[in-house]
Amino acid sequence: MTGKELIFKTLNHEDTPRVAWVPFAGVHAGKLTGVSAKEILTDGEKLFNALLEVNKLYRPDGQPVLFDLQIEAEILGCELQWAEDAPPAVKTHVLSETKDVPCTCMMPQKTDGRLPLVLDVMTKMKEAVGETTALYGLTCGPFTLASHLRGTNIFMDMFEDLEYTKKLINYTNEVNKKIAEYYIEAGMDVIAVVDPLVSQISPRHFKKFLLEPYTDLFNFIREKQTFSSFFVCGDATRSIDVMCQTGPDSISIDENIDMVAAKEITDKYNVAIGGNIPLTTVMLHGTQQDNMKYTVDLLDKLNHKNLIIAPGCDMPYDVPVENTIAVQQAIRETDKVREILENYEAVEEDIEVELPDYDNLERPLVEVFTLDSATCAACTYMLNAAMDAKEHFGEAIDVVEYKFTIKENIARVKKMGVQHLPSIYINGKLKYSSIIPSKEELEGAIKEAMN
Amino acid sequence: MSIYQDIAENLMEGQTAQVRELTQKAVDEGKPAVEILNNALLAGMNEVGELFKEGEMFVPEVLIAAKAMNSGMEIIKPLLNDGDIKKAGTVIMATVKGDLHDIGLNLVSMMLEGAGFEVINLGIDTEPEKIIEAIKQYNPDIIGMSAMLTTTMKAMKEAVQAIKEAGLYDKVKVMVGGAPVNDEFAQQIGAHYSSDANEAVEVATRLVSA
Numbered sequence: 001m002t003g004k005e006l007i008f009k010t011l012n013h014e015d016t017p018r019v020a021w022v023p024f025a026g027v028h029a030g031k032l033t034g035v036s037a038k039e040i041l042t043d044g045e046k047l048f049n050a051l052l053e054v055n056k057l058y059r060p061d062g063q064p065v066l067f068d069l070q071i072e073a074e075i076l077g078c079e080l081q082w083a084e085d086a087p088p089a090v091k092t093h094v095l096s097e098t099k100d101v102p103c104t105c106m107m108p109q110k111t112d113g114r115l116p117l118v119l120d121v122m123t124k125m126k127e128a129v130g131e132t133t134a135l136y137g138l139t140c141g142p143f144t145l146a147s148h149l150r151g152t153n154i155f156m157d158m159f160e161d162l163e164y165t166k167k168l169i170n171y172t173n174e175v176n177k178k179i180a181e182y183y184i185e186a187g188m189d190v191i192a193v194v195d196p197l198v199s200q201i202s203p204r205h206f207k208k209f210l211l212e213p214y215t216d217l218f219n220f221i222r223e224k225q226t227f228s229s230f231f232v233c234g235d236a237t238r239s240i241d242v243m244c245q246t247g248p249d250s251i252s253i254d255e256n257i258d259m260v261a262a263k264e265i266t267d268k269y270n271v272a273i274g275g276n277i278p279l280t281t282v283m284l285h286g287t288q289q290d291n292m293k294y295t296v297d298l299l300d301k302l303n304h305k306n307l308i309i310a311p312g313c314d315m316p317y318d319v320p321v322e323n324t325i326a327v328q329q330a331i332r333e334t335d336k337v338r339e340i341l342e343n344y345e346a347v348e349e350d351i352e353v354e355l356p357d358y359d360n361l362e363r364p365l366v367e368v369f370t371l372d373s374a375t376c377a378a379c380t381y382m383l384n385a386a387m388d389a390k391e392h393f394g395e396a397i398d399v400v401e402y403k404f405t406i407k408e409n410i411a412r413v414k415k416m417g418v419q420h421l422p423s424i425y426i427n428g429k430l431k432y433s434s435i436i437p438s439k440e441e442l443e444g445a446i447k448e449a450m451n
Numbered sequence: 452m453s454i455y456q457d458i459a460e461n462l463m464e465g466q467t468a469q470v471r472e473l474t475q476k477a478v479d480e481g482k483p484a485v486e487i488l489n490n491a492l493l494a495g496m497n498e499v500g501e502l503f504k505e506g507e508m509f510v511p512e513v514l515i516a517a518k519a520m521n522s523g524m525e526i527i528k529p530l531l532n533d534g535d536i537k538k539a540g541t542v543i544m545a546t547v548k549g550d551l552h553d554i555g556l557n558l559v560s561m562m563l564e565g566a567g568f569e570v571i572n573l574g575i576d577t578e579p580e581k582i583i584e585a586i587k588q589y590n591p592d593i594i595g596m597s598a599m600l601t602t603t604m605k606a607m608k609e610a611v612q613a614i615k616e617a618g619l620y621d622k623v624k625v626m627v628g629g630a631p632v633n634d635e636f637a638q639q640i641g642a643h644y645s646s647d648a649n650e651a652v653e654v655a656t657r658l659v660s661a
Contacts, residue, residue: 081551086602089551152554155511156518159465200510200554234630238506280601280631316601
């Protein structure tokens, strides 16, 4: 079964052979190919290449094309402040000083702002990986978009000018429908409406201002035979129920919400739920073991129907690649990873490993440390790179793989101080970690070790 | 219901006009301004903080309540004597360099004001130099910094470093908050963490009384 079929089954609320996985590699995709956040959000070719790398290394079942909630606001006249390692932020709010509501006849066109770039990359991604990977088109949800346009005045408007607030949200909802329509035409399988600010309003306000527009939006997407997802960031615990009432096919939440409690609610409505690996504490600053453990724990405490494992929200640029690989491995090979974790805890005392005498080797020694090259894609590529080198150099070098699934190898990894898997060490020194070297690079490094 | 309770409850409902009217009525009835401040306005805002912490109130409700409180403050301010307002302390607030998010910043500022602190709000995208300058100018008890992005957390660390280099770290307590920030990070950079606006008031109160 392809990843795409897995996502489709999950969003159709059917049983699946395993839990689906959707890494939200937005700006983080750039880290995989060494380009900045700004570059991947403004240069179609760089974005496309980075997304292919995400697809290769992280083996997603579903994958967003662009994670930038400022696209629509930029088109509608807000100035953006750009950053090298984060998505841009809205700097000026076009409606902050006026209560005009743009005419619903004035909708973003396909030629506006960065939409040509986005639509082009969506089409290319559809051709390249669309057969096997479900593609997500992300829109900035009506409430957050309204706040982009109006600034924080929107919060006061909710009390002081009910009609205006409704009109403005009606407009931003129409913008969402238009953008969704373009993204669906460009081949997106799932429209994810991302509305982080929803966590900042009460369920009562949600009902008053958002229940109706959102219901309309999800119906619109459904009529176009496309799946929908409702992304929220922050502690929206109390709004999960009313979010379900708007009828999305799925909801995605972050670590501020207890996944078990949230799933009880989404299950009641037969809505799929995705989440909620903590972005900062686990993905950005945690180890591979932390990421495995969080994922395995999540899988252990939730029933697997209507479930997607995903980061809490847009992954920070600098998330170590190995950490994401660890998550996908824990999803695909949960039992093996559980065993790894147990062994990792236990292995300290009882196994003695002899490390090679790296300073006096007869020929270069290429050591490949993997989670398991048979099941982890990045590990397979890493091992293949080393095996290609072996074929090239023949007897002149030694290549050995250490799979993390074997207890002795865990002890070795600990003794060597290997931090990330997969990695390649040459003569006991770390050379490559997670990012697979090209044939030329690796051969060059081995030649250097020969001298 | 006493008029103080009446004011506090209208404040919690964000009824700006009623709070103004009732405050005026209390003044006209000869109630001391300092009692109106403490027993009605600050008491109401304190309750708002509690409800926010419990998840009963959300950002918009807090903002509108703060606006209602200010409508009452405008009436009693001219009537308060210097000694009446026991200033809890002075706090400089800023969102760090590179970060444009001000919801949390404004919320914490309002809650601190509601708890009797004098707040100087430097706004968003604040350079460390500007923070240093403000510390020198206002001699605050606390500098409070907010960051919404994992990437701007770095700017927080740099700002604390700048404060240290300027030799001001011993004169001022540093508080930090924002979505990606946690206690561990705060300790690493030498700051005090609070998870929401209500806790920020608790931490600030504790820091000034220490």
